Amino acid sequence: MKKIKLVIAYDGTDFSGFQAQPGQRTIQGTLQETLTRITGEPIEIYGSGRTDAGVHALGQVCHFETTSPIPVDKYPYILRRSLPRDILVLSAEEAASDFHARKSAYWKTYRYQTDRHRIPDLFERRFRTHLPYEVDQPAMQRAADRLVGTHDFTSFCSAKTVIEDRVRTIYRCEVGEDTHGFFIEVTGNGFLYNMVRIIAGTLYEVGRRNLDPEQIPAILEGRDRRLAGPTFPPEGLILLEVGYRPWQDFHRSANVISP
CATH class of the missing domain: 3.30.70.580 (Pseudouridine synthase I, catalytic domain, N-terminal subdomain)
Incomplete structure (x- = not known):
C-alpha cells in the first residue's frame, strides 16, 4: 500500500x-x-x-x-x-506512512483578489470580485496588521460555524496591488468557515473609510459576527499554498505559483 x-x-x-x-x-x-x-x-x-x-x-x-x-x-x-x-x-x-494532508499541515495561505476597473474584465470575472472603487490601502494594511497574532475570531466567521474553539493564529496579513486591483493575502494555522472572506470584507470597509483600523481590536474582543464587515463573494478567493513545516522555519521559495 x-x-x-x-x-x-x-x-x-x-x-x-x-x-x-x-x-x-x-x-x-x-x-x-x-x-x-x-x-x-x-x-x-x-x-x-x-x-x-x-x-x-x-x-x-x-x-x-x-x-x-x-x-x-x-x-x-x-x-x-x-x-x-x-x-x-x-x-x-x-508520502510517508504517517503523512496526512490535513492533520500534518502547519499553515495555509489564501489570497482574495479584486478587479477595480469600471467595466469588469470578462476574462478575470471567475477569479476576481468586481469592486470599481478607490480604497485607502495604507489604512487597510494598518487594520490587517491588527489581525496578526493569536485571537478568538468569532467575529470573523459565519454565524453558521459549529466549531466551538474559534482561536486561530494569523502569521501574516498583507494588502497588495496588481494591475487589476487590490488583493489580500492571509497566512494562518487554520481558518474558520468564511473567515478569509469576512476578513476581506472588513478590510474593504476600512479601505472605504467606513471603519477605522483602530476598531479591529474591539471587533475581535467583541466576539460578535455583526461587528465585522460583509462576507465577500467566493470568486475572489484562492487557496495558494499549504505548508508542512512550521511557519517560523519556512522561507517562501521563489518558484511558488502566483495567480
Missing part, C-alpha cells in the same frame, strides 16, 4: 465546493471517481481543507492510498488526461 500526495489546482466556479456531496459536482468526488477508474480499486481522497463552492485553489494538497502498480511520477500526466479541464494535478509524490 502506497500513500500518494498530490498538489492540485482548480477553478472552483462550477463545483459545489471540495467536499464530496451526493448528487453534487465536487473536487473530492471528481478526484475519487477518476482515481477509482484509473486504479481499478476504491479510492478515498483526503484534502488539506474544504474550500467552499466557487472558491479556487493553486496549491491544494490531497492524499490517497493505493496498491496500484502505476508509477507515482506518472499520476500527474495520467490525471491531466483523465480529469475535467477545471482540475489540474501539478505534482505527485510518495
Whole structure:
C-alpha cells in the first residue's frame, strides 16, 4: 500500500465546493471517481481543507492510498488526461506512512483578489470580485496588521460555524496591488468557515473609510459576527499554498505559483 500526495489546482466556479456531496459536482468526488477508474480499486481522497463552492485553489494538497502498480511520477500526466479541464494535478509524490494532508499541515495561505476597473474584465470575472472603487490601502494594511497574532475570531466567521474553539493564529496579513486591483493575502494555522472572506470584507470597509483600523481590536474582543464587515463573494478567493513545516522555519521559495 502506497500513500500518494498530490498538489492540485482548480477553478472552483462550477463545483459545489471540495467536499464530496451526493448528487453534487465536487473536487473530492471528481478526484475519487477518476482515481477509482484509473486504479481499478476504491479510492478515498483526503484534502488539506474544504474550500467552499466557487472558491479556487493553486496549491491544494490531497492524499490517497493505493496498491496500484502505476508509477507515482506518472499520476500527474495520467490525471491531466483523465480529469475535467477545471482540475489540474501539478505534482505527485510518495508520502510517508504517517503523512496526512490535513492533520500534518502547519499553515495555509489564501489570497482574495479584486478587479477595480469600471467595466469588469470578462476574462478575470471567475477569479476576481468586481469592486470599481478607490480604497485607502495604507489604512487597510494598518487594520490587517491588527489581525496578526493569536485571537478568538468569532467575529470573523459565519454565524453558521459549529466549531466551538474559534482561536486561530494569523502569521501574516498583507494588502497588495496588481494591475487589476487590490488583493489580500492571509497566512494562518487554520481558518474558520468564511473567515478569509469576512476578513476581506472588513478590510474593504476600512479601505472605504467606513471603519477605522483602530476598531479591529474591539471587533475581535467583541466576539460578535455583526461587528465585522460583509462576507465577500467566493470568486475572489484562492487557496495558494499549504505548508508542512512550521511557519517560523519556512522561507517562501521563489518558484511558488502566483495567480
